[in-house]
Amino acid sequence: MMDKRATSADEPGASDWATSLDLHVDLHHGTRSISASLTRALRDAVRGGRLAPGTRLPSSRALAADLGIARNTVADVYGELVAEGWLTARQGSGTRVARRAEPRRSVRKARAVPELRHPLATPLTYNMLPGQPTLSAFPRTAWATAMRRALAAAPSEAFGYQGPAGRIELRRELAGYLARARGVQVAPERVVVCSGFVHGLGLMARVLKAQGARRVGVESYGIAEHRAVLERAGLRPVAIPVDADGMRTEGLADSGVQAVLLTPAHQFALGGALPAERRAELVDWARRTGGLVLEDDYDGEFRYDRQPIGALQGLDPDRVVYLGTASKSLAPALRLGWMVVPERLAGEVLRAKGMEWSASSLDQLALAELISSGGYDRHIRAMRQRYRRRRDQLVAMVEERAPHVRVTGLAAGLQALLLVPPGTDAAVVERARRDGLALMPLSSVAFAPPPSPLHAVIANYAAPPDHLYPGALAALARALTTSGEAQP
Template identity: 55%
Template sequence: MTSWANLGLDLHLDLRGRSGVRAALTAALREDVRSGRLPPGVLLPPSRTLAADLGVARNTVADAYAELVAEGWLTARQGSGTRVAARAAAVTIGRPTRPTPPPRPVHNLMPGSPDAASFPRGAWLASTRRSLTEAPSDAFGPGDPRGRPELRKALADYLSRARGVRADPDRIVVCAGTAHAVSLLGSVLGGPIAVESYGLHVHRDLLATAGVRTVPVPVDEDGARVAALASATVAGALLTPAHQFPIGGPLHPERRAAVVDWARDTGAILLEDDYDGEFRYDRQPVGAMQDLDPERVAYLGSVSKSLSPALRLGWMVLPDGLVDPVLTAKGIWERWVSVPDQLTLADFVTRGGYDRQIRLMRSRYRRRRDHLVAALAERVPHVRVSGIAAGLHAVVEVPPGDERRVLAAAADEGLALGALSVFRHPDSTDTWREGVVVGYGAPPEHAFAGALDALCRVLMR
């Protein structure tokens, strides 16, 4: 026979707050059976053992067992000990009910995510092994809020070569992604902050949480209409110059120069969100705006689109006067980004793995966008795809009044799409646009054709 001791089980009973030892023990056992903490069939300790554990008389335990047997909570048979009765089911009365989560979509065309199946696992694992083998011992001590020097040096070299950023490692601060960077800079700059009238609502929400008011700047096919900043009193402006999100146009060269001049004249800081700057398909990617004036532009980037948002790795290339305030806001210790991940990314970038992944995914996403545009032109000619050939998303404009209908039809098809209206600033005076934001990066290769067919069916309804 298996004994309680051999099972290696312990029984914690709370006898506090009840009068009388036997009554307290009986009530505690009854409650544990009722709640399911002691499930049906479980073998209870012998009365002698439990009495010794609790520091009570053996007869007290035996009497409590006998009462619960009589009530039907326990069973006792010669030779098999005392067990929780098989019919003693847990009662869930009073437990909060949680809503059933919505079913996962059959096809995911939500914007903002790369193809997770294309993450370079083998190359990343090789970089992890190398970087951890070669890492100095101090890498595994308290972190540096600036980030590991190996990564800051690798990023400075890469960003200078690939994005035209004037990047000194001492001006780079590693962070947990662009959202983290926006939150930190918002807390440092105060406010208000100008943002594009159509833009990522997550960034607006983060600034609002930090107590920073946002002021919308109108956008058109040439990006933000920066002339509107002349009448705004703001501490900075958050822009997406390479590929306006979500409308899709690049910031016109004359507007680039004008907004930098505005920042110089007013002392404001420009926050350049280069969220998918490497993914331009119709021409060589346009260099970063930061090169026009590194003392007025804070350059923000991450691996969320190029590798995976799961890594939570990003960076800021800061004007010299912002480095110390941002580090103060970030905190003394590095609490956000895993040092092994930083070391791995440094190796991955330095050895060319990052460039190879960018080239591979640039080719794949260009092919997907071409298929999307061609399929819509052939099968749904009444809709229009706006924006340049770049990035991981496209805006499909629909006739006035159709956005809700399209989203409802998409839900029927199990198709997840982004609503263009979600990205509109609540204080915007721009002309209302209707459409859906199609993220063609998220589906794995084998599923993209099916997702595209579902999108065409939805838009043809």
């Protein structure tokens, strides 16, 4: 008669991998023998679905050592369950749960758990919602190379708990890059690494609240989540009007705000760049009142038809907090952002941050390596060319298929503003949705619209992958065609 133990997972030919597997088994044998208790525990685990069909089990030697019992006992139990059809054992592949061993189905119907989706994610075929780059263009090879180099050079302490400021390697590289590419006045000691812009904004909101601030000026068109971050910190957002040139700074003196949050390089969502005279007025207001300016430089690196516009922070590093992120330049999934804070606030920011929300040290080291090797600059240049082509294709399509629509906000950034006839913006968004295209109406980002609000939709030409972009443009063209015109 064949010995049932001859098929055990640790017989010659079986993979050594089985010796490293863990398996939790409750041996509440009471009056039962250890063998009977183990048999019942494994059978119940398979019957109840905890061990799914195809799951590999540890070798008899490994499980016996983990449970503190004889190896022959485990081998006998495995053989018994193989004979009963609960397990299978094949030379070279070890012992597994049998495919035909279906788990017992619960009598109670499981309660459906609602799926949570990020506001910028969409189940539609074409996504032109603002807020993300071309995800398929993430520089995987360059990032993998940077990560390998970073791992090889990383000191052992990089794998431990980190301080709130972030890895010094990244802070040094960011200081050099921001000074060179964005005109930021910065030393590594004033760079704080955070987990994206929203995290950085939340830290600054808490610092402002602790200093006695109550009101923060925000652009009348802007991202609602940013206002919510301020409100959660106990601050009151106050709308400051914007126009085609960005925030209208002449009204700050009468607004009663102690700080201002704005996007000066490329206003979201109207697309203007804050002109020099308004920048000067903003800095003068901060100096005169002791206010603080929070600069969101969310896509300042992507400019096309204009000379580079430096960061506002360069005008007064003591009154401007610079906030940047890799979400648009690389990918949101990295959860990497940074702040350049005035020296007088650095300690308060670090105390507010503590050990929370620390971005991965390994990702920080990889980004530092990518910047130092020139890979980050090369990627930005390549994406700038790609997005310029995308933008030009969108403009050409609108001119040809929907000449009644005016396109603005084109000099920089990842999206365009499409001005549509009054009262048609909601219809455009709905027609697009029915055609599988996600668009955002400008009204959805209006905090305090002017008496004569703009009627427009925001189209992110960066988001769709290359193979879907022609279809996205075609769907956009159909959505922009008014009911009084012939459908293309």
